[in-house]
Amino acid sequence: MFIDKFTHIELKFVELLIHITGIDKDIGRIILNGPSVATCCDFFDRIYAARGRVMEPALAEAITQMRAINIARNDLVHAGPRLAPDGSVVVAAKNSRRKAQSPQVRAIEVEDLEAMMADLATIKVILVAAQMPDAENALDAFAEGGPTTWLYRPRALIPKGRDASDPDRKNS
Numbered sequence: 001m002f003i004d005k006f007t008h009i010e011l012k013f014v015e016l017l018i019h020i021t022g023i024d025k026d027i028g029r030i031i032l033n034g035p036s037v038a039t040c041c042d043f044f045d046r047i048y049a050a051r052g053r054v055m056e057p058a059l060a061e062a063i064t065q066m067r068a069i070n071i072a073r074n075d076l077v078h079a080g081p082r083l084a085p086d087g088s089v090v091v092a093a094k095n096s097r098r099k100a101q102s103p104q105v106r107a108i109e110v111e112d113l114e115a116m117m118a119d120l121a122t123i124k125v126i127l128v129a130a131q132m133p134d135a136e137n138a139l140d141a142f143a144e145g146g147p148t149t150w151l152y153r154p155r156a157l158i159p160k161g162r163d164a165s166d167p168d169r170k171n172s
Contacts, residue, residue, distance in 0.1 A: 002117055006069070009120050013127065014033075016044075016130055041066065056135075056136060056139035065152070069116050088107050090105035105159075106156075112155070116152045
């Protein structure tokens with residue numbers, strides 16, 4: 001279910017990229033077929049910078065949260081879940097897979113997946129608002145309520161083989 005929701009948001013990111021660039025939708029779907037979430041996020045940053053514009057706070061927050069969810073999703077999908085000695089589910093952290101001397105894992109609990117799915121729903125609303133004819137006012141409505149409260153918070157990396165329930169483990 002998480003992967004399905006994530007995939008829908010990936011498509012919304014491409015739609016927003018087509019929208020903010022002003023590319024014809026049919027042409028945009030052809031030339032922007034398949035950029036990753038990370039690539040879309042980087043494009044958003046670069047497009048706003050090239051235009052000398054500041055991204056609306058709600059959209060910037062959504063992109064920041066999507067980057068965090070994307071890291072967890074990539075670790076989960078590409079490294080696969082493993083059962084830790086304490087019974088918790090962990091995934092190899094992508095960055096640590098490159099460092100043979102200090103492999104690390106990140107615990108991903110059911111609660112994390114539920115939090116990510118709830119955040120994906122919020123992100124979807126923000127992405128849709130960003131494509132409205134009066135997007136700036138629509139996004140300002142989010143800002144008026146203060147910063148969005150994101151439910152997913154990435155867990156700290158822990159050395160591979162260390163018990164994920166260790167009391168020294170901290171959420172980041």
